[in-house]
Amino acid sequence: MYTINAHAKVNIFLKITGHKEGYHTLISRFMRVDDLYDTITFEPCIAEEFSIEGCEGVPLESNTIYKAYQSLKKYTKDPKLENFFKHHKVIVTKRIPSQAGLGGGSSDAAAFMRLCNEVCNLGIDTPTLSQLGSQIGADLPFFIQNYPSANVSGFGEIVEPFEEETLHLELFTPKIGCDTTVVYKTFKKHLLDDITLCSFTGWEKIDSRTLLETIADPIILNDLYAAALIAYPELGEVPQAKEGWFFSGSGSTFFRIKN
Numbered sequence: 041m042y043t044i045n046a047h048a049k050v051n052i053f054l055k056i057t058g059h060k061e062g063y064h065t066l067i068s069r070f071m072r073v074d075d076l077y078d079t080i081t082f083e084p085c086i087a088e089e090f091s092i093e094g095c096e097g098v099p100l101e102s103n104t105i106y107k108a109y110q111s112l113k114k115y116t117k118d119p120k121l122e123n124f125f126k127h128h129k130v131i132v133t134k135r136i137p138s139q140a141g142l143g144g145g146s147s148d149a150a151a152f153m154r155l156c157n158e159v160c161n162l163g164i165d166t167p168t169l170s171q172l173g174s175q176i177g178a179d180l181p182f183f184i185q186n187y188p189s190a191n192v193s194g195f196g197e198i199v200e201p202f203e204e205e206t207l208h209l210e211l212f213t214p215k216i217g218c219d220t221t222v223v224y225k226t227f228k229k230h231l232l233d234d235i236t237l238c239s240f241t242g243w244e245k246i247d248s249r250t251l252l253e254t255i256a257d258p259i260i261l262n263d264l265y266a267a268a269l270i271a272y273p274e275l276g277e278v279p280q281a282k283e284g285w286f287f288s289g290s291g292s293t294f295f296r297i298k299n
């Protein structure tokens with residue numbers, strides 16, 4: 041039996057820098073959340089075909105783990121991978137809420153790729169694994185490179201580790217699912233024309249605690265927050281939508297530093 045933890049992330053800040061080929065470019069500080077993770081296990085069994093347990097409600101073909109499996113299979117052409125999953129099933133213990141801006145689906149896929157690479161001795165280097173991952177989701181390169189904190193740019197494929205203290209974070213995820221595609225579309229329609237690139241010059245050099253304490257305004261720190269509020273106005277009604285709380289990615293999770 042083989043196991044790996046797939047951690048959640050928050051975006052300490054997230055600024056959109058432009059729009060290219062149907063995607064937004066951004067610069068964001070990603071921070072891994074150490075005490076929130078899904079667990080992915082490869083459990084021995086006799087399997088007819090590749091199977092995933094524990095992601096109820098997500099059809100196999102749209103599961104990021106399945107997409108990661110297909111991508112690895114296509115890239116390696118190594119029979120070890122397919123043979124392995126004739127004798128193992130994938131079990132996911134989900135703890136990261138979905139549509140929450142915590143990157144659960146992306147983290148699962150990235151952890152799956154890392155564990156396959158190790159267990160099946162595929163010998164794929166990290167840059168190649170990140171490149172394969174970026175085709176499944178924009179957040180995968182961060183999770184594949186597995187830094188506690190990093191500046192992420194481009195569409196998500198440029199990941200630069202950032203040395204700093206790990207913050208202990210309190211998270212609150214309201215019962216409102218935010219669809220990433222809808223939030224980006226809303227941003228493009230209402231807010232893209234207003235971006236001012238000079239307003240966040242140098243943020244990537246400032247540690248996360250200082251950023252949260254000095255910038256302090258969740259709307260300024262995360263460009264997608266305003267878009268999420270337009271797309272999901274009920275977000276504005278939750279008690280955490282006030283000073284002292286910050287918003288992660290495309291939402292709907294609010295976070296703050298634990299005392």
Ligand SMILES: C[C@@](CO)(OP(=O)(O)O)[C@H](O)COP(=O)(O)OP(=O)(O)OC[C@H]1O[C@@H](n2ccc(N)nc2=O)[C@H](O)[C@@H]1O
Nearest residue numbers: 062063064141142143177178179195220221224289290291
């Ligand atoms: C916003 C962020 C911030 O970390 O994540 P979440 O907070 O949702 O977890 C990411 O940029 C989300 O990345 P990810 O969740 O992988 O998005 P994807 O599945 O790749 O894309 C879903 C859709 O969102 C839009 N999209 C995504 C990424 C990007 N840089 N620009 C976009 O415009 C595209 O329309 C795309 O088809």
Ligand SMILES: Nc1ncnc2c1ncn2[C@@H]1O[C@H](COP(=O)(O)OP(=O)(O)O)[C@@H](O)[C@H]1O
Nearest residue numbers: 102103104138139140141142143144145146148
């Ligand atoms: N392994 C997975 N875990 C969770 N959701 C997944 C997975 N694979 C595909 N999905 C789909 O992706 C959608 C968004 O997933 P998630 O990564 O949890 O949210 P977010 O993009 O806000 O971080 C879900 O609604 C679900 O349909």
